[in-house]
Amino acid sequence: MTFVSHTNKPGGGELALRRYLEATELPVRLVTMETGGVWQGLDREVVHAPGVRGLRRALRGGGLVVANSMRAAFLTALVAPRRTRLVYWVRDGLTDSAMSPLALALTKHVTRRRVSHYIANSEWTAGTVREALRVGIDKVDVVYSMCGVTEEMLDRPARTRPHTPVRLLFLGRLSPWKAPDVAIRALASLRELGIEATLTIAGGSHFGEDGYAAKVAALAAEEPGVSLLGHVDDVQALLASHDVLVHCSTVPEPFGQVIVQALAAGVPPIATAGGGPHELLAGSATDLSYRAGEPAALASGVVRIVGQYARLSRWATQRARNFSDERAAVRTDAVLAALVRDPRIGQRTHPIKEGPKR
Secondary structure (H helix, E strand, O other): OEEEEOOOOOOHHHHHHHHHHHHOOOOOEEEEOOOOHHHOOOOOEEEEOOHHHHHHHHOOOOEEEEEOOHHHHHHHHHHOOOOEEEEEEEOOOOOOOOOOHHHHHHHHHHHHHHEEEEEEOOHHHHHHHHHHHOOOHHHEEEOOOOOOOOOHHHHOOOOOOOOOOEEEEEEOOOOOOOOHHHHHHHHHHHHHOOOOEEEEEEOOOOOOOHHHHHHHHHHHHOOOOEEEEEOOOOHHHHHHOOOEEEOOOOOOOOOOHHHHHHHHOOOOEEEEOOHHHHHHOOOOOOOOEEOOOOHHHHHHHHHHHHHOHHHHHHHHHHHHHHHOHHHHHHHHHHHHHHHHHOOOEOEOOOOOOOOOOO
16 A cells, blocks of 8 residues: 655644554555655655656556645546556645635546545545535545544643643644734733733744744734744643643634644643534533634633633543544554455546447
8 A cells, every 4th residue: 555745844644644654554655755854764665756757656556545635646646557546635625715726626627537535634624525526425534633642641630720821832834824923913812801821833834934934923023922933843742831722723724633632731722613623622511712813712712711721621631532543543544444455446436428429
């Protein structure tokens, strides 16, 4: 079984795939168009496939191929031999707000013709696949991403109270749609509500987003109590020293790995409404969501959490058990093993137009 990645950047989909490749006992290999980076030291067969020609050579054996992103799926659909059975692991919602018009059109009219099955990282993402590509429910399986959460981590005692000032944490890429600027602006709203808080922003910029990162840095310099750490490898240590995770995405997050990591650490999160976070935070008995792009609404959410901190910390740890790496690996193995056994994999998922009748 071959997995294809177009990048070596440490995005959520790439980190989740690396965790799975390290955990599974199924025979797997990785074909990557960029070596090093997130794939450095991976104890699996790793094949470097530079460019489209390199990818064609690496995939000439056919078999079951799992593409780990929209771009990987599109390129694989173009160059893989016809005997290839292509599975698209959908990490982003197939919506106008999440993809460019060109990317969505290529997915609908090119990639879809070669894909036999889809794996989605949340029920929300699966819904966008079915709606955008008009495929049946039997063509999409939901497999939650592996987030680095182990069962041992979930045995830690819950927290009882936040620090003073409250320590907020933004954990993610410095991207306009991730919107850490909303968290910075929320600090003033919190002060108006009588709560002093600090904010740590941990994450780097990738994919040509340096301009936005510079704007975030300039905004942070004007607000006391904001720290910019850049990319941080030890996420658990960072969570252990903070009280509330602030999630600020302005478009629906397809899953939300950092939310799961916060839950596992007993750190209550406040997240923008909709998308995968709606599934992750279900059953909290306290509204842990707010309207995207509104700093005052984010501040009000933090106030709700502070007022029920001990209970929400206990709930967070229990909720995280549903998304442990052990559970995710078992589920992923089961789905992929079933796809390997299914002789229908590789057929087109939509009817081929017939020629004119004679």
